[in-house]
Amino acid sequence: IKKGDTVMLILKQRIEVWVCMLALHKIGAVVIPATFQLTPKDIVYRCNNANVKAICVVDEEEILQNTEIARPECRTLDQVLVVGD
Structure with missing residues (x-):
């Protein structure tokens, strides 16, 4: 991940949200916060x-499953x- x-x-609602946001802003990346309820x-x-x-995703079964289903159609x-944990 680069500028x-x-x-x-x-x-x-995890502490990692803020850690990721600060780190990504520091390197000049664009952050898109998203709800865990996305299909x-x-x-x-x-x-x-x-x-x-890139997607940073929490390790919960339903959220991971939805991300993996979507992954092949995400062009970039x-x-x-x-x-x-």
């Missing part, structure tokens, strides 16, 4: 319209980063 890259955060279709739409390069997505 100008777009990163979507699907992290619920795979919603994730694809946001990824493709915002040219998302390079990485899915899983945050958890």
Whole structure:
């Protein structure tokens, strides 16, 4: 991830949200906070319209599953980063 890259955060209300936001802002990346209630279709739409390069996602089964279902249709997505305990 580098300056100008777009990163979507699907992290619920965790401390990692703020750590990720600060780190991404520091390197000049664009942060897109997203609700954990997104469907795979919603994730694809946001990824493709915002040219998302990476998604930071919380390690909860339903959220991970929706992200993995969406992943093949996300044209610019390079990485899915899983945050958890």
